[in-house]
Amino acid sequence: MHIKPQSAERHTLAVIVDNEPGILARIAGLFTARGYNIESLTVSEITDDNLISRITIVTSASAEVMEQIIAQLERLVPVHKVVDLTTHGEHVERELALVKVAGTGDHRIEALRLAEVYRGRVVDATIASFVFEVTGTTEKIDKFVELMREVGLVEVARTGIVAISRGAQAA
Template sequence: MPSSDQSIGRHAIALVVDNEAGVLARVAGLFSGRGYNIESLTVAEVSPDHDVSRITIVTTGTPMVVEQIKAQLERLVPVQKVTDLSVHGPHLERELALVKVAGSGEKRVEALRLADAFRARVIDTTTKSFIFELTGTPEKIDAFVDLMRELGLVEVARTGVAAIIRGAEKL
């Protein structure tokens, strides 16, 4: 009998991979070749000798689709480990955003007030604009960006999700 929970869910999947040319292209190609969407993707070297990288991918799908994605990722030769952080247990997710807002008068004052409430830092300012730096969950960043739209949002640059398991356990 099929699983009763076939709802589409958001999943943060962490990969430990060999740091070699073409690995990211192979991982991204796996997603695009099968029609899976990548909502966020981050990658960086994580070992002192520069031979291992960590890739964090945020995607959505039914439990069956996510299991297929994980199984296919595990079969890629440069992939050492695949962990679905969303089902593994408690984990933290953070993202960095740079948000440019232009405006004057009350809109400028309101943008500064909201930035303070969201703990966003002003990292650049002119007489006509601000650039805010904000870290937090993707939901927090979405909420800040939505509020800035009404106040003169010009541009947004986001890093994508970085995620890690809570506690002493190593990925």
């Protein structure tokens, strides 16, 4: 297990790349080589022709290590742009989770009540269970999952963080 140095801070990176085989492995390899964990990773095509993708990476590292990682990422041929949203300015982060909860009676009623408070949406229901869709910050989803443990949490699937800079300009 890698122990993060005291100066490690959480960073959210937006990496714009050519959508080609192997690029994700090359990018992940840069983090692995330095002994830093990728805490969240999402990838999506962002152009109509499916030729360009956006990779959102959340990791923790010192400012100096992040500068080195960003410089190395920018040198990769299929990488068009790398933006550290954490230092770039204000940005919005969201995550989606599907949370399955089983229970009857009071547990079922409490699960529905808590989902309403957290703006969770029922996307599947059976006599004995619900699947809720919850979106928001990582902290909000963590808290929702923690509360659902008390009423019958069965399993959780999470997307990972997506992020975008605030304002009229692209990152």
